[in-house]
Amino acid sequence: MNRVIVSGGTPLTGEVRIGGSKNAALPILFGGILTGECCTFSDLPRVSDVLRALEILRFLGARIRFFENKDVSVDYRGIRPVLPPARLTGTIRGSTYLLGAMLARFGEARLGEAGGCDFGGRPIDQHLAGFSALGAEVIAGDGVYLRAANGLTGCDFTLKMPSVGATANLMLAACTAQGETVIRNAAAEPHVVALGEFLREAGAQIEGIGTETVRVFGGSHLHGASHRLLPDMIEAGTYLCAGVATGGEVTVTEVRPAHLAALTDAFEEMGIRVKSGTDWMAASAPHGYRNISMQTAPYPGFPTDLHPQLVSLFALGGRATGEGRLRECIWQGRFRYAEGLRRMGADVTVSENTATVHPCLLHRAALRSPDLRGGAALLLAMLATRGESELTNACTLARGYEHPGEKLSRIGARVRVY
Ligand code: EPU
Numbered sequence: 001m002n003r004v005i006v007s008g009g010t011p012l013t014g015e016v017r018i019g020g021s022k023n024a025a026l027p028i029l030f031g032g033i034l035t036g037e038c039c040t041f042s043d044l045p046r047v048s049d050v051l052r053a054l055e056i057l058r059f060l061g062a063r064i065r066f067f068e069n070k071d072v073s074v075d076y077r078g079i080r081p082v083l084p085p086a087r088l089t090g091t092i093r094g095s096t097y098l099l100g101a102m103l104a105r106f107g108e109a110r111l112g113e114a115g116g117c118d119f120g121g122r123p124i125d126q127h128l129a130g131f132s133a134l135g136a137e138v139i140a141g142d143g144v145y146l147r148a149a150n151g152l153t154g155c156d157f158t159l160k161m162p163s164v165g166a167t168a169n170l171m172l173a174a175c176t177a178q179g180e181t182v183i184r185n186a187a188a189e190p191h192v193v194a195l196g197e198f199l200r201e202a203g204a205q206i207e208g209i210g211t212e213t214v215r216v217f218g219g220s221h222l223h224g225a226s227h228r229l230l231p232d233m234i235e236a237g238t239y240l241c242a243g244v245a246t247g248g249e250v251t252v253t254e255v256r257p258a259h260l261a262a263l264t265d266a267f268e269e270m271g272i273r274v275k276s277g278t279d280w281m282a283a284s285a286p287h288g289y290r291n292i293s294m295q296t297a298p299y300p301g302f303p304t305d306l307h308p309q310l311v312s313l314f315a316l317g318g319r320a321t322g323e324g325r326l327r328e329c330i331w332q333g334r335f336r337y338a339e340g341l342r343r344m345g346a347d348v349t350v351s352e353n354t355a356t357v358h359p360c361l362l363h364r365a366a367l368r369s370p371d372l373r374g375g376a377a378l379l380l381a382m383l384a385t386r387g388e389s390e391l392t393n394a395c396t397l398a399r400g401y402e403h404p405g406e407k408l409s410r411i412g413a414r415v416r417v418y
Helices: 022-035 048-060 093-106 125-133 164-174 190-201 233-245 257-269 304-315 337-343 372-384 404-410
Strands: 003-008 013-017 038-042 063-066 072-075 108-111 137-140 144-147 156-158 180-184 205-207 213-217 226-228 249-253 273-276 280-284 293-295 324-327 347-351 354-358 366-368 387-392 414-417
Touching: 003 372, 013 404, 022 038, 022 048, 022 093, 022 164, 022 190, 022 233, 048 063, 048 072, 048 093, 093 108, 093 125, 093 144, 093 164, 125 137, 125 156, 125 164, 164 180, 164 190, 164 213, 190 205, 190 226, 233 249, 233 257, 233 280, 233 304, 233 372, 257 273, 257 280, 304 324, 304 337, 304 347, 304 354, 304 372, 337 347, 337 366, 337 372, 372 387, 404 414
Parallel strands: 013 249, 038 226, 156 180, 293 324, 366 387
Antiparallel strands: 003 387, 003 414, 038 072, 063 072, 108 144, 137 144, 180 213, 205 213, 249 280, 273 280, 324 354, 347 354
16 A cells, blocks of 8 residues: 545445454464464554564464464464564564563563654653563674573563553563563553453463552463454544544444543533543534643553544534644654644644644645554645645555555445555
8 A cells, every 4th residue: 555545525334343452462473472372463464564473473474374264373383583684673663572572481582673654753761661671681782682591571661652562572571570560650551451452361460450540470281272453442533533534424333431530521512522431432523622721641541543533523624613732741753743744724833742733724745654653644634635635655554554445435435456
């Protein structure tokens, strides 16, 4: 997927079935390395970041099978502690999970380069400090080499911030450490909880997942497991925004509404009507909505991965009223989409990590997607704007959205994907 052509201005209405969570799939796929056996995954999203993770695992020696019912099995028996090429690891952030998983399984881990969306810097100092507290020797040069010749020992480690990646990586490494590891100020995102649940299904002893103190009792034997991925809350939130942006009503199905409580609160404050049942949600604002002031925060706060999409809603003249402000508290460099919105005529200024928006009528444009969620934000603006727009570098969207062209077409969007 390189290019999306959008004929915007049509209200999007209908149901979208939400796929498995990308940000859960990545640590879980690499976490399977700890089992050294075969694991089967249901609802594994076919997004490019996940396919790339499978390619890395195959390079390391895993055997991957895709079943007709869409399950995927990964046989981890052949995995060897070799350095995967940077051309594979350098494209996804999730490759950092190789560090915790390989260290736990083999007592050593190597990673040349990790990638992911470019938000300026994406440090992993907390991951490394945690590995070091577990007793690993950390040798940083061109990449990272970890070594724990005498095994890992449980520790009490406090993260400087509730990092998703560092919490997941330390949970992985701690599974094979001697004794108990306490991870304080841990991230509580649903995808971190999902990793903990998968590890428990595989035999690990972990308590406190989803709270700020996670305890891992190391040394259990991990075995193969079957795991169903939880629904992707960011994919769900993005489609709900698409319905609201276009004056339609999108229902997302097979979701966990509780994971989207922060978006629901924001929508309700904006006067957007939200309906939900056990496993579905719908949002609509037929007469428009008012802008608000928001800030992103670790879960259960408003997710940074829905920030650009919300700013797009703020920008839409004819739909939004009043000044909108969004302060980004996780990724300072997450405003690259703002230039694209401005090229569509939006009044968006960014200063001190805050986007300030006054809605005005947008016009069609040809834009380049800056990153995964920034691209989604631009696509939302294009869907809501009359005329034919074009989004290039659309492969960035494919990193985290499964079949976006088909899903959007089914709810009435006029899109062509090349
Ligand atoms: N941080 C450090 N040092 C560290 C780790 C993190 O300073 O060692 C800082 C980061 O710079 C950032 C904050 O802590 O300011 C949070 O980073 P976190 O580690 O939580 O992010 P991540 O694990 O690299 C994951 C998701 C991102 C999502 C963030 C925050 C994956 C593969 N990526 O990244 O998802 O934005 O958590 O929720 O799980 C996306 O899907 O579009 C995406 C970017």
